Amino acid sequence: MSIAPNTLPAESRSARFIRRARSTPDLSLGLILLGFVLLVVLFPGLFTSHSPLAVNVDRAMEAPSAAHLFGTDDVGRDVLARVVHGARITLSICASALLLAALIGGALGLVSGFIGGHVDMVLGRLVDVILSFPPIIFGVMVTGILGPKTGNLVFALTVVYVPLFFRIARSGAMAEAGMTYVEAARSLGLPQRIILVRHVARNVLPLILVQCMVLFPLVLQIQSALGFLGLGVQPPTPDWGAILQQGKDYILLAPWMSAFPGLAILITALALMLVGRGLQRRMDRR
Numbered sequence: 001m002s003i004a005p006n007t008l009p010a011e012s013r014s015a016r017f018i019r020r021a022r023s024t025p026d027l028s029l030g031l032i033l034l035g036f037v038l039l040v041v042l043f044p045g046l047f048t049s050h051s052p053l054a055v056n057v058d059r060a061m062e063a064p065s066a067a068h069l070f071g072t073d074d075v076g077r078d079v080l081a082r083v084v085h086g087a088r089i090t091l092s093i094c095a096s097a098l099l100l101a102a103l104i105g106g107a108l109g110l111v112s113g114f115i116g117g118h119v120d121m122v123l124g125r126l127v128d129v130i131l132s133f134p135p136i137i138f139g140v141m142v143t144g145i146l147g148p149k150t151g152n153l154v155f156a157l158t159v160v161y162v163p164l165f166f167r168i169a170r171s172g173a174m175a176e177a178g179m180t181y182v183e184a185a186r187s188l189g190l191p192q193r194i195i196l197v198r199h200v201a202r203n204v205l206p207l208i209l210v211q212c213m214v215l216f217p218l219v220l221q222i223q224s225a226l227g228f229l230g231l232g233v234q235p236p237t238p239d240w241g242a243i244l245q246q247g248k249d250y251i252l253l254a255p256w257m258s259a260f261p262g263l264a265i266l267i268t269a270l271a272l273m274l275v276g277r278g279l280q281r282r283m284d285r286r
Helices: 007-023 025-042 078-116 117-130 135-146 149-179 179-189 194-230 241-251 256-285
Strands: none
Touching: 025 149, 025 256, 078 117, 078 149, 078 194, 078 241, 078 256, 117 149, 135 194, 149 194, 179 194, 179 256, 194 241, 194 256, 241 256
16 A cells, blocks of 8 residues: 555645644634735725715615625725725735834934944934824824825834834844844954844844734724824725714714724734734744
């Protein structure tokens, strides 16, 4: 009796995958939910054939049905289409702001923590000034001054979260600066910038990436709140916060107008939170 050569390795890999999934059920659930959200973002046509901008006043505020699974809004637009297509806009704004904040805050934090001295003092004081404002208040202030535009919203969110990445990168750079390999590199005569970019930044980067996943739900909440206040993406462009704002006046007559975009925010934030915490625990164990 012969055994196929790839049978045992395949079984061992599947068993190992199941064992890891059982050991971290929250991370597994988060990855499943996040995969579904990414599917909606990348392929909205799989979930709806309606246009998010098509107006049909004759079918305004219809309850969920086979024709419109999430119902229609006050001007007859399909709520499912607006939620599905709004996912790409909402999450792209959050991802853009988070990426810019990680790049700017991470770079400044690495320089501040590695060089120290007056550079660290000046940058630290600037960060303290930004942190003295609550995130939502600072976001309202920036978008209120610059105007309710998508670019201004990304800028406001970036400024709000730069200090958090700055502190993470700064603490990581300070810890790495005292390592033996850094002292050895300095003794070999390597320039400071080479040590910082090629060695220190490489070891601090995983901390920044994990922090991106941890902070993404918070960025989503602030972005949705600003959209709800009318300081984000402007109608008729579908955005989860803006859809919530449009449905608040009809919460008793047509609760589905607010319930489904709110549920989308909740599921996405939950998925990101589970994945972020799972990655953070794995990083701590390592």
